[in-house]
Amino acid sequence: MTVFKSLFSFIVLWLAVVPAAFSQSGMTVVVDNIELANMFAEDQAIRHEIDERGGWVKVKDDKAFLVRWQAEDAERLARTQKLLEAGALKSGLDFYRAAFIFQHGQRPEDYLKAHHLAVIAVSKGYDARWISAATLDRYLLATGKNQIYGTQFRSNERDEDVREPVELGIVSDAERTELKVPALADEE
Numbered sequence: 001m002t003v004f005k006s007l008f009s010f011i012v013l014w015l016a017v018v019p020a021a022f023s024q025s026g027m028t029v030v031v032d033n034i035e036l037a038n039m040f041a042e043d044q045a046i047r048h049e050i051d052e053r054g055g056w057v058k059v060k061d062d063k064a065f066l067v068r069w070q071a072e073d074a075e076r077l078a079r080t081q082k083l084l085e086a087g088a089l090k091s092g093l094d095f096y097r098a099a100f101i102f103q104h105g106q107r108p109e110d111y112l113k114a115h116h117l118a119v120i121a122v123s124k125g126y127d128a129r130w131i132s133a134a135t136l137d138r139y140l141l142a143t144g145k146n147q148i149y150g151t152q153f154r155s156n157e158r159d160e161d162v163r164e165p166v167e168l169g170i171v172s173d174a175e176r177t178e179l180k181v182p183a184l185a186d187e188e
Contacts, residue, residue, distance in 0.1 A: 030090045030091045031090070031091070032090075032091045032093050032094055033083065033088055033089055033090070033091075033094045035079075035083065035088075036080065036083060036088075036089065036094055036097050036098060036101075037097065039076045039079065039080065039097075039101060040097035040100060040101065042072065042076065043073070043076055043100060043101055043104060044100075046068075046069055046072060046073075054159075055155065055159040056155040056159055057155065057157070057158070057159035058159075070106075073101075073104050073105070073106075074105075074106070076101050076104075077101055077102060077104070077105050077110065080098050080101045080102065083098075084098065091124065091126070092120075092121045092122070092123075092124030092125050092126025092128070093121070093126055094121075095117045095118070095120040095121035095124060095126070095128070096117075096118065096121040096126050096128045096131065098114075098117045099114045099115070099117040099118040099121060099128060099131050099132075099135060100114070100131060101114075102114035102117060102135075103131065103134065103135050103138060107142070108139055108142040108143050111135055111138040111139035111142055112135075112139045114131070114135040114138070114139075115132060115135035115136045115139060117135075118131045118132035118135050119132055127180075129178070129179040129180045130151070130179060130180040130181060132179065133149040133151055133176070133179040133180075133181050134149070134151040134152070134181075136148070136149070137149050137150070137151045137152045137164075138151075138152055140167075141164055145167070146164075146165040146166055146167035147164055147165070147166055147167065148166065148167050148170045148171045149166075149171055149176055149179065149181045150163060150166045150176065150181065150182075150184050151181055152164045166184065168184075173185050173186075
């Protein structure tokens with residue numbers, strides 16, 4: 001019974017002190033954007049569907065699926081842009097999710113925006129290191145340059161992942177691992 005009383009006392013004290021501490025310090029509790037969380041789940045679900053159907057080789061000729069995929073990605077991207085313009089994203093997790101949605105855009109500007117959003121997520125304390133590297137790599141490839149981290153792959157005709165070209169000498173493997181990107185030497 002004493003454990004219960006101690007736990008109850010702790011909870012009551014925490015509820016009394018913590019909100020007051022936040023209020024006095026000017027800190028606020030940030031709540032994740034639910035609409036964006038749902039869009040992120042949808043963004044990931046359609047990509048999991050590809051795996052469930054047997055990979056890119058199995059879906060690449062399914063025109064209806066590809067049209068739906070592109071249209072849904074475009075809708076999510078447009079809605080996420082509106083949320084950004086309205087100032088509706090607040091948490092690091094919000095910006096992380098938005099980075100993934102923009103990463104799945106179609107234009108180099110979308111990938112650069114994704115990188116910007118990933119950097120904001122990191123600045124807010126959310127671990128968005130890998131997506132910050134991946135978004136920059138995708139932007140570089142989309143603008144005709146080699147990637148620098150080695151995060152981007154394409155599927156060949158046998159549905160094997162083939163790494164897109166990497167500009168060596170700019171980023172070391174030690175730096176890659178700091179961003180949760182596997183070292184290139186580990187994969188040789």
